[in-house]
Amino acid sequence: MRAGMLIIVLVAVAAGLALFGRDGPAGADATDEALVALGQGVYGEYCAQCHGVNLEGEANWRRRRPDGTLPPPPHDESGHTWHHPDAQLFDYTKKGGAGVAPPGFKSGMPGFEGTLTDNDIWAVLAFIKSRWPPTVRKRQARINDSAG
Numbered sequence: 001m002r003a004g005m006l007i008i009v010l011v012a013v014a015a016g017l018a019l020f021g022r023d024g025p026a027g028a029d030a031t032d033e034a035l036v037a038l039g040q041g042v043y044g045e046y047c048a049q050c051h052g053v054n055l056e057g058e059a060n061w062r063r064r065r066p067d068g069t070l071p072p073p074p075h076d077e078s079g080h081t082w083h084h085p086d087a088q089l090f091d092y093t094k095k096g097g098a099g100v101a102p103p104g105f106k107s108g109m110p111g112f113e114g115t116l117t118d119n120d121i122w123a124v125l126a127f128i129k130s131r132w133p134p135t136v137r138k139r140q141a142r143i144n145d146s147a148g
Contacts, residue, residue, distance in 0.1 A: 028086045028125030030137060039127030042120045046112065051075050055131055069108035075128045082132060082140040085147035086125060093121050 029035055044053070050072040051057055057074030064070055073079045081089065091100050093116075097107020112121065129137060 026122070028089070028122050028129055030126050030129035030132075032126060035123050035126045036130045038120070039123030039125065039130075042116065043124050043127050046116065047075075047124060055079075055128060065108075067108075068106035072108070075131075077132050077136045081128060082136050083143065085140075085144045087147065089125055090118075090121055093124065094118070 043051075052072075052074065055075040057076075057079055058071035061071045061073045061079070073081070075081045084092075088100075092109065094111060094113045096111025096113075097105070097109035099111050101107045116124075129140065132140070
C-alpha cells in the first residue's frame with residue numbers, strides 16, 4: 001500500500017512539473033485569480049515606476065530619446081504588448097531588451113533574470129492581460145495560437 005501511494009505522489013509531482021515547470025505556471029493565465037494577484041504585487045514593485053501604475057506607459061512612448069531608446073510603452077490595450085505572444089513577452093521580460101532585440105535596436109528594458117522568478121514573470125504577464133478588454137485578450141490569444 002505504501003509503495004502504491006509513493007507512485008501516486010511521484011506521478012502527481014511529475015504531472016505538476018510538466019504542466020507548470022519547476023518555477024510555476026508555463027503561461028500567463030489572466031483568469032487565474034491567485035496568479036493575477038501575485039502579478040499585481042510584482043508589477044507594482046518592479047514595473048510600475050517605468051510602465052505606470054495603471055499600465056499607461058510614458059508619454060510619447062513611440063518617440064526615441066536622444067540616447068536612441070524608446071520610453072517605456074503602455075501595457076494597457078493602447079500599447080503594443082498584446083501584439084506579441086506570451087513566450088516573446090516572457091523572454092523580453094526575463095532577458096531584457098539587449099538580450100532579445102535585433103542587432104542595432106537600442107532598448108532601455110532591463111532583464112529581470114536573477115531578480116524575478118519565472119513564476120513572478122508569468123504572474124506579471126497574467127496581471128497585465130487581466131486588465132485588457134475581452135476583445136483584446138481574444139486577439140492576443142489568437143496571436144499565441146499562431147505562434148505555436
